[in-house]
Amino acid sequence: AQSVAQPEDQVNVAEGNPLTVKCTYSVSGNPYLFWYVQYPNRGLQFLLKYITGDNLVKGSYGFEAEFNKSQTSFHLKKPSALVSDSALYFCAVRAYGQNFVFGPGTRLSVLP
């Protein structure tokens, strides 16, 4: 069965500092990996995805994520956090023939 773990419920970072939101996964077969962001009182928005190819993928709003097959991880990163990045972040995984599975979410707070 597929599963996604986001080991941190909450991540706090100062504005201007780099941020990392962690995600690990478990699937049978090759994974398709996604990050979504949910701002308060709004729907989920797609940030980036890994399907195949370069392990480092770049997405919206300056975010990037690195696929690490050996560690089964897909951590979300940004070199310099903004207060406006404060939101709920979801990692999701899908394998061929399977449904999307979302992680429980990590709340990011960027402090001014």
Next chain:
Amino acid sequence: GAGVSQSPSNKVTEKGKDVELRCDPISGHTALYWYRQSLGQGLEFLIYFQGNSAPDKSGLPSDRFSAERTGGSVSTLTIQRTQQEDSAVYLCASSLVEGGHYNEQFFGPGTRLTVL
């Protein structure tokens, strides 16, 4: 272009009543998903429609829940005899499925259901 729309945005109902939630996916998206998100929680998969294939209903929590997708476009999620534990935000998403790859889902704003 228009995104995924859902209606109503908010629904308050009494325990035991039936409710219908509507989702209009992005035109041309063949895949449609329903999820449930309880307060501060992650997404719980409910049901998945893909083209003319039989829907994947494996996430529906009970037989009080059902969904239809008419004409490969609009979908309706129906909850019969609502219970207080059904209170949540119900999210709909659609996506393209092409080339054997899985594309990102586009989410609607959700319907907040409150069962009194």
